[in-house]
Amino acid sequence: MAKSETESGTHSGREGVSRRSVLGGMAAIGGAVATGSALQGCTDGGDAEAPDVIVIGAGFAGCVSARDLAHRGYKVTLLEAQGRLGGRAFTSEFAGKVYEAGALMLSWKEPFMWTEVMRYGLEIEPIVGVLAPEVCYWITDGKAMSAPAEEFYEIFVPPIFKFFEDVGTVFPYPYAPLTNREAVEKLDRLSVMDRVKTLPTQQERDFADNWASAPLGRAGTDVGLASSMALTSAFGGVQASLEGASYRLKKGTSNLVEKIVEDGGFEYRLQSPVSSIDQSGTGVTVTIESGETFTASAVVLATPVNTYENIDFTPPLSPEKLTVSKGKMAGGKGAHINARLKGKMPPLLAVAPSHMPLHLLLTTDILEDSVIVDGYGPDASLFDGGDPEAVQAVIRQWIPDVEVMETVSYRWDLDPFSQGTWCGFGPGVLSKYYEALREPEGNVYFASGDSATAFRGFMEGAIESGVRVARDVHNALNSRKQDLG
Numbered sequence: 001m002a003k004s005e006t007e008s009g010t011h012s013g014r015e016g017v018s019r020r021s022v023l024g025g026m027a028a029i030g031g032a033v034a035t036g037s038a039l040q041g042c043t044d045g046g047d048a049e050a051p052d053v054i055v056i057g058a059g060f061a062g063c064v065s066a067r068d069l070a071h072r073g074y075k076v077t078l079l080e081a082q083g084r085l086g087g088r089a090f091t092s093e094f095a096g097k098v099y100e101a102g103a104l105m106l107s108w109k110e111p112f113m114w115t116e117v118m119r120y121g122l123e124i125e126p127i128v129g130v131l132a133p134e135v136c137y138w139i140t141d142g143k144a145m146s147a148p149a150e151e152f153y154e155i156f157v158p159p160i161f162k163f164f165e166d167v168g169t170v171f172p173y174p175y176a177p178l179t180n181r182e183a184v185e186k187l188d189r190l191s192v193m194d195r196v197k198t199l200p201t202q203q204e205r206d207f208a209d210n211w212a213s214a215p216l217g218r219a220g221t222d223v224g225l226a227s228s229m230a231l232t233s234a235f236g237g238v239q240a241s242l243e244g245a246s247y248r249l250k251k252g253t254s255n256l257v258e259k260i261v262e263d264g265g266f267e268y269r270l271q272s273p274v275s276s277i278d279q280s281g282t283g284v285t286v287t288i289e290s291g292e293t294f295t296a297s298a299v300v301l302a303t304p305v306n307t308y309e310n311i312d313f314t315p316p317l318s319p320e321k322l323t324v325s326k327g328k329m330a331g332g333k334g335a336h337i338n339a340r341l342k343g344k345m346p347p348l349l350a351v352a353p354s355h356m357p358l359h360l361l362l363t364t365d366i367l368e369d370s371v372i373v374d375g376y377g378p379d380a381s382l383f384d385g386g387d388p389e390a391v392q393a394v395i396r397q398w399i400p401d402v403e404v405m406e407t408v409s410y411r412w413d414l415d416p417f418s419q420g421t422w423c424g425f426g427p428g429v430l431s432k433y434y435e436a437l438r439e440p441e442g443n444v445y446f447a448s449g450d451s452a453t454a455f456r457g458f459m460e461g462a463i464e465s466g467v468r469v470a471r472d473v474h475n476a477l478n479s480r481k482q483d484l485g
């Protein structure tokens with residue numbers, strides 16, 4: 001395989017991030033990584049003329065803002081650190097099936113995502129373990145339980161409604177999360193676990209802890225209650241959030257990235273990690289690690305918020321953005337594994353209290369002699385997701401005799417250009433930093449799924465932020481043009 005991941009680690013200047021440690025179990029499928037498949041054949045060259053706008057980071061936020069600006073007639077150059085496009089959307093192959101190392105699930109109720117699906121005529125398919133599980137497993141009071149899905153939902157759903165009973169009052173407008181600021185600030189002092197403790201039975205506590213924490217990728221003690229409620233409100237309330245994001249893109253998320261880039265009309269350069277952004281002269285000057293510089297009227301910084309601290313800003317980045325980045329407050333350190341389980345099994349959904357090594361497991365594919373499951377946990381360092389035996393031991397917390405044939409995982413927390421999984425704020429972050437993370441600084445604009453209006457931590461949020469920031473840049477450049485006569 002191309003040495004893109006290793007090179008990225010070297011470029012970052014961080015020691016000790018080996019390719020093997022990032023790509024747990026992915027060595028076996030090395031050649032199939034999206035770098036060379038879906039994205040092959042795209043231009044990788046530079047541009048002699050100065051662009052109007054430089055976009056930094058080729059995830060959904062960056063690619064969408066680059067496309068929308070180019071479609072408005074601006075000359076756009078996108079600079080991406082890694083040897084592939086897509087960022088935390090990273091499609092590969094596992095056990096002969098489409099595998100998502102990062103984002104997987106989407107809902108047809110996510111307006112920006114669905115617009116892209118329609119725009120490019122993409123096919124979606126249900127994720128069986130979310131949309132139609134037949135057997136559910138759960139852990140409560142330390143004991144493993146299972147039941148047919150219908151029986152499980154009868155006991156699982158009521159505590160979730162109880163937990164989120166005030167969501168409509170605190171977040172009356174999902175797309176303006178701080179409308180009811182006083183109530184949000186009050187709730188934001190609490191973690192999910194603070195409210196979980198108030199539920200009367202252990203089973204109710206375990207269920208609410210799972211459902212309120214797992215979508216934010218952290219343990220309940222580390223999830224802001226207000227952020228969890230804001231996500232529920234983004235889905236459109238408790239019922240809609242329970243129905244959740246239960247589909248996936250048939251050809252993978254990298255295929256959507258590819259469509260956006262093909263349609264984009266902008267130039268991009270891979271393996272171009274940006275090291276500095278300087279606004280002291282005319283325009284904004286961006287320097288990449290090789291020393292090459294680019295100057296434009298405006299810059300869209302579309303890198304994960306956790307990585308901001310690794311770029312030198314002149315003038316300095318606002319203290320608020322720097323605090324979130326340095327504190328790694330915008331992306332979790334969670335585990336994400338896929339495993340192939342031996343034997344025939346009906347589609348399953350398994351949940352556990354949020355602090356356990358895996359707190360969510362669901363069937364994605366049913367093969368002839370085995371099934372593929374997709375699992376999430378709060379801390380990737382708790383076990384080796386690339387080691388079938390370690391993963392088997394963890395899955396046996398639910399299903400005692402299960403046999404794991406092979407497994408794969410990607411350590412987003414060790415990837416220097418992500419420095420975390422997806423955005424799930426801890427207590428206090430939403431009310432204190434939401435606005436500051438979105439605030440332009442001079443001619444530098446900030447797009448990211450981590451600072452989205454709603455659906456922070458989702459592809460939906462990244463696309464929304466790309467659309468919004470492209471509009472803001474256009475308005476600013478347009479009014480400057482009019483001022484100049």
Ligand SMILES: Cc1cc2nc3c(=O)[nH]c(=O)nc-3n(C[C@H](O)[C@H](O)[C@H](O)COP(=O)(O)OP(=O)(O)OC[C@H]3O[C@@H](n4cnc5c(N)ncnc54)[C@H](O)[C@@H]3O)c2cc1C
Nearest residue numbers: 057059060061081087088103104105274417449457459462
């Ligand atoms: C394990 C996992 C599971 C997820 N599951 C889901 C899911 O099921 N559904 C869902 O909707 N979302 C999911 N997400 C979240 C989703 O992937 C992200 O919210 C979204 O893709 C973020 O897009 P982005 O463009 O904001 O950032 P990114 O995709 O991270 O893109 C940022 C880009 O910036 C680049 N970059 C960083 N630093 C520099 C630099 N100095 N110079 C140049 N480039 C740089 C990076 O290499 C990257 O390509 C998941 C994420 C993970 C990690």
